[in-house]
Amino acid sequence: MKRYDVTIGIPIYNSVGCIQASLMSALSQSYPSIEYMLIDDGCTDGTFDLISSIVKSHHRYNDVRILTHSENLGVSVSRNQIIAEAQGEYLYFMDSDDTVVENSIELMMQNARLYNAEIVFGSYEKIDTSGKKILYQYPSIQLLKEDELAGFAYRKYAGIQASSCNFLVKTSILRNHNHRFINTNYWEDFVFTFDLVTFISRAVLLPDITYSYICRENSLSHYQQRDIVSKEEVMQNVNTVNHLKYTSSCLHDKSYFSNRCYNIVMTDFYIACNVIKRRQDISPGISNNEIKLMMSHPATLGQIVHFKQSCIQNLFLYLIGNLPSLLCVGMIWGLGKLKKLV
Numbered sequence: 001m002k003r004y005d006v007t008i009g010i011p012i013y014n015s016v017g018c019i020q021a022s023l024m025s026a027l028s029q030s031y032p033s034i035e036y037m038l039i040d041d042g043c044t045d046g047t048f049d050l051i052s053s054i055v056k057s058h059h060r061y062n063d064v065r066i067l068t069h070s071e072n073l074g075v076s077v078s079r080n081q082i083i084a085e086a087q088g089e090y091l092y093f094m095d096s097d098d099t100v101v102e103n104s105i106e107l108m109m110q111n112a113r114l115y116n117a118e119i120v121f122g123s124y125e126k127i128d129t130s131g132k133k134i135l136y137q138y139p140s141i142q143l144l145k146e147d148e149l150a151g152f153a154y155r156k157y158a159g160i161q162a163s164s165c166n167f168l169v170k171t172s173i174l175r176n177h178n179h180r181f182i183n184t185n186y187w188e189d190f191v192f193t194f195d196l197v198t199f200i201s202r203a204v205l206l207p208d209i210t211y212s213y214i215c216r217e218n219s220l221s222h223y224q225q226r227d228i229v230s231k232e233e234v235m236q237n238v239n240t241v242n243h244l245k246y247t248s249s250c251l252h253d254k255s256y257f258s259n260r261c262y263n264i265v266m267t268d269f270y271i272a273c274n275v276i277k278r279r280q281d282i283s284p285g286i287s288n289n290e291i292k293l294m295m296s297h298p299a300t301l302g303q304i305v306h307f308k309q310s311c312i313q314n315l316f317l318y319l320i321g322n323l324p325s326l327l328c329v330g331m332i333w334g335l336g337k338l339k340k341l342v
Contacts, residue, residue, distance in 0.1 A: 004063075005033035006105055006168065007088030011078030013041040015096040016050055018214070023051060025099040027060050031106040036064040037082050042072035076181035076188045079164070083174050090168045097214050098165065104210035108168040111204045115142055119149070119196075119203045121160075121167040122210030129215050136161065138205035147256060149203040153194075154259035157266045160197060164189035166211035173199055186233065187240040194263075195247050198254075229282045234275060238294055241267050245298040252299070258307035258314060261299045265317040268294045273336035276329065288325040295321030295328065 008026050012019060026036060038055075040048045048066070055064045067081065079093060090112065094100060108120040123137040143149045153160035161167075164181070173179070177199045181188045197203075244264050251257050272294050275286055297304070297318045304314045320331050336342035 001087065002035075004035040004088040005109060006031065006090045006092055007035040007037055007082070007086035007171070008092050008094060008105070009037045009039070009079065009082035009086060010094045010096055011039045011041055011075045011082070012043060012047060012051070012096040013072055013075075014043050014045040014047060016045045016047045018097040019047055019051060020054060021099055022094065022096050023054055025102070026094060027054075027058050028102050029100070029105045030103045031109055034060075034063060034105060035087050036060070037086060038064065038066045039078040039081060040066060040068040041074070041078050042069045074183070074185060076183050079192075080180045083171070083180060086171050088171060091171045091174065092168050093165045095165055095213075099212045099214075100166070101208075101210045101212075104166075105168070107206065107208060107210065111206065112168060115144060115202060115204050117142075117144075117202045117204045118173050119167055119169045119200050121203070121205045123207055124161070124163075124166050124211040124213055125209055126213045127215065135209065137207050137209070140207050141205045143203040143205070144201075146201045147198075147254060149200045150197045150254070150260070151256045152205075153197045154256045154263050156259075157263055159263070161193060162187075162190040163213065164192045165213070167193075169196070169200075182240070182243055184236055184240055186236040191240055191243055194244055198251060227281065229278055231282050231284050231286060234271070234282060234286065237271055238268075241271070241294075242296075245296070248298040252303060255309075257299070258304075258309045258311065261297065261304075262310040262313050262317070265295065265297055265314070265321070268296075269317065269332065269335075270341065272329075272332045273339075273341040276333050276336060277342040288329045291332065292321065292323070292325040292328040295332070297321055 010026065038051060055061055083091065092105065104122060108122060111117060111120050121138060126134045126136060128134070143152055179196060179199065181192050241264060248260060248264065251260065272291050275282065275291060279286065295317065299314065301318060304311065304318055307314060320328055323331060333342055
């Protein structure tokens, strides 16, 4: 079996309008030792006829593996299959509608070898539905001690990217920790990356823009822009955050635990603000008590009062979540107004 330095994994479902640009950007990487794992997740729109024609005529044809699902199983299943079967020492995920800069893998591998890093993050640009570009740029930094990356990631709200794309991670880290994507249609990549940083001891962050993340109008993650919002969609987001509360239970002795808790409950707060803002559009409706339950805290009151970091912030959020439901919702609404979220 041929071994590679890197596997680029791309789950693909009905992407005929964007897959050519995405796939060509991956195949055009300057780094030589790359395996390409393309997962046909039950495409029905001719996407894989197009992929087959692209791959067949490309000089990297022998480095491409195409795996086919007879039906659409979802991105989590596809990514987990990539983790299980990748032949690369490092793994790099892409989405089928995004593009990667030509020297991205080469740049990341140079830093992985230089610092013996388990993970290397690149910076990225986000292109919204209007075509506007927003840069998300990391400082040039090496975090080479245990818990340093997690401490950096949780130091502030949204301190690390929510996407599972545009970082190079050692495949053995994922396998040794049995780290996989949870089975949900919403925010599975946020959970994956948020927990992944707790397993990493040696990390590099690069200021170089290596990836273009394209927002689509019909993306599942943009339900807030639609006229009618399914309660099921909202609750799947809530349940995703609840998974992070569950995985926090074994991290209570870590120095970053307090900041991790703050990040999690602030995510709940922003969900609650969006629910209150769009409440009349959500069907069926969401009750005050259900909004209150969103604000449950992953730490106990006894743990919070002993926090050395973010103690006041966590205590405040804990108290909001323990108010009577009507008062809890009123407090969230008032704070949301101040932050211009509702």
